[in-house]
Amino acid sequence: MPGEPVLIRGSVTDISERQRYQREIERLAFSDELTGLPNRRLMLDRLQHAMDREQRENTLGALLFIDLDHFKTVNDSLGHLVGDGLLREVTTRLASGLRAEDTLARMGGDEFVVLLEGLDSNPQLAAEAAAITAEKLLKSLVGTCWIDGHELSISASIGIALHPFGSQVAADVLKQADTAMYRAKQGGRNALHFFAPEMQAAIDQRLQMQSELRQAVQRNQLYLVFQPQLALATERIAGAEVLLRWVHPERGEVMPGDFILLAEETGLIEELGAWVLEQACAALARWLPQWPQLVLAVNLSPRELRQRGCVARISECLQRHQVPATALELEITEGVLLEDVEQCISNMQELKVLGVRFAIDDFGTGYSSLTYLKRLPLDRLKIDRSFTWDMDGEDGSGLMLVQTILVIARNLGLECVAEGIETQWQLDSLREHGCSLGQGYHFSRPLREADFQAWMQQHQL
Structure with a gap:
């Protein structure tokens, strides 16, 4: 009847705890627990999105695969706590040498990856821009640091692969950068190397002129x-x-x-x-x-x-x-x-x-x-x-x-x-x-x- 009270029955459930758990699950799924950086899964996803966009816009980016030199020796001789401290120090140094739009990720162990997007439509200019960033990162890492009372020396080897450049699949570009990184290690470490031979030849010439100019x-x-x-x-x-x-x-x-x-x-x-x-x-x-x-x-x-x-x-x-x-x-x-x-x-x-x-x-x-x-x-x-x-x-x-x-x-x-x-x-x-x-x-x-x-x-x- 009009004017009579109406009884409404219902229940209220607090889902804030469930949302917190969901956010934590997503963080664990896409972030590296030690450094807080994007992990391998998230990096590959961002790389694929970047490549798709660059394909539409006719530009090139670069993937830098970074591996610390002699990190295993630190872990084996001084323990994982010191090794973890070194990885956090490396994260700080790498991040300081990047632009806000660049992506730094940890792939696992002592391996890091940097995603540089939309560098240039010209392959040579894109390669030069990637090399400049890689040289800057190498310079930021070289030196010593103190971890738990231990003085440690740092250096790294960097492999570079342009994208999309011969492959449209993110995992393939990652393999190319990884391969180039091993070539950098074979060349004496604390160095950078391009996956594409023609790019590497140009960079070798540039590095040679840089050394000669320093001596001039x-x-x-x-x-x-x-x-x-x-x-x-x-x-x-x-x-x-x-x-x-x-x-x-x-x-x-x-x-x-x-x-x-x-x-x-x-x-x-x-x-x-x-x-x-x-x-x-x-x-x-x-x-x-x-x-x-x-x-x-x-x-x-x-x-x-x-x-x-x-x-x-x-x-x-x-x-x-x-x-x-x-x-x-x-x-x-x-x-x-x-x-x-x-x-x-x-x-x-x-x-x-x-x-x-x-x-x-x-x-x-x-x-x-x-x-x-x-x-x-x-x-x-x-x-x-x-x-x-x-x-x-x-x-x-x-x-x-x-x-x-x-x-x-x-x-x-x-x-x-x-x-x-x-x-x-x-x-x-x-x-x-x-x-x-x-x-x-x-x-x-x-x-x-x-x-x-x-x-x-x-x-x-």
């Missing part, structure tokens, strides 16, 4: 050249850009484009940069008594500029050679705007206080943000040679682009230096539109020290 300083194979920079209004010399050259005993002259990027990727750029700065300051010390207004422009890589000891290193070099900071100009690329911008700006500001000048090189070819450019303590913008060469194009767009850069520089209160001036028309046009300085073959090729000194005698400051 000690073996006196490097030298500097100087390309004059002139004031366009008077065509009198104002300074020079310092450029690095490498004469290999077998390869002959190695172009900077063939080794500078390698030096940046491997960290050798810091050693090379220190050598170049030392030689440039020594040259300034010899020339300034005769040409007191001379300014030498030295390239400084983003990697060097991000270092916290950058300011002290440059300051000490200037003091050691008794060279005023105003005689040094540091050329940076727009790459400084991509990572750790605040540290770069801080270092630049400290150097600016000392009197060091700054120019941004190859302006317009990188990733410039005008907001950041306003914050950088710059003195000059350098117009990339490609823009200078396009100035006389039929559609006039090249000249318009150069004019735009000159306007930007003027509004920011900066001088402009045009690279790649090769014709009288380019010189006249740049001068007409207010470009202050220039360099290029129209004036002079880069010169060895003695030739540059003779050239300065003819083109007084």
Whole structure:
């Protein structure tokens, strides 16, 4: 009847405990209990999904199979507790060298796998990216650590297989990376090896050049050249850009484009940069008594500029050679705007206080943000040679682009230096539109020290 109470019977079951058990079962099924990393089952699942996606998007990834060197000796001699501690330490070191989107898994024992997804559509570029990560991981592992009072040495061997590259099955790619890892061990351990022979040949060549470049300083194979920079209004010399050259005993002259990027990727750029700065300051010390207004422009890589000891290193070099900071100009690329911008700006500001000048090189070819450019303590913008060469194009767009850069520089209160001036028309046009300085073959090729000194005698400051 309406208005009468209704009796409802039911039961309530608390399923929170059941859900907890379910989550625990899933964790045990897909995670490694010791390290908390994804296990073999989950890794193969992620690898297959990655390969399917890469197949659709026409890109390549890589699988890195990592096996510790001599781990069995640790377990047998010091026990499993020490071995487990070493595995946790290795997990921490490997994870620190990876991007957030990379997957690190433990396959069991002392075997780890790293999944790198969507590296590049070009096999060679994908292989190079994988090799760079593998080298970084090897470097992070090499050394010693203390586990339960025992000092242990760590190193590893890494096998690399690209995917999808000849196989569409995750288990096959894992076997390929495993096979490559054993080849790395057979080659002497603490090394990396590609499953694909053509990839390995390219990487072997890259590693050989890296080793030779490391020895180039000690073996006196490097030298500097100087390309004059002139004031366009008077065509009198104002300074020079310092450029690095490498004469290999077998390869002959190695172009900077063939080794500078390698030096940046491997960290050798810091050693090379220190050598170049030392030689440039020594040259300034010899020339300034005769040409007191001379300014030498030295390239400084983003990697060097991000270092916290950058300011002290440059300051000490200037003091050691008794060279005023105003005689040094540091050329940076727009790459400084991509990572750790605040540290770069801080270092630049400290150097600016000392009197060091700054120019941004190859302006317009990188990733410039005008907001950041306003914050950088710059003195000059350098117009990339490609823009200078396009100035006389039929559609006039090249000249318009150069004019735009000159306007930007003027509004920011900066001088402009045009690279790649090769014709009288380019010189006249740049001068007409207010470009202050220039360099290029129209004036002079880069010169060895003695030739540059003779050239300065003819083109007084």
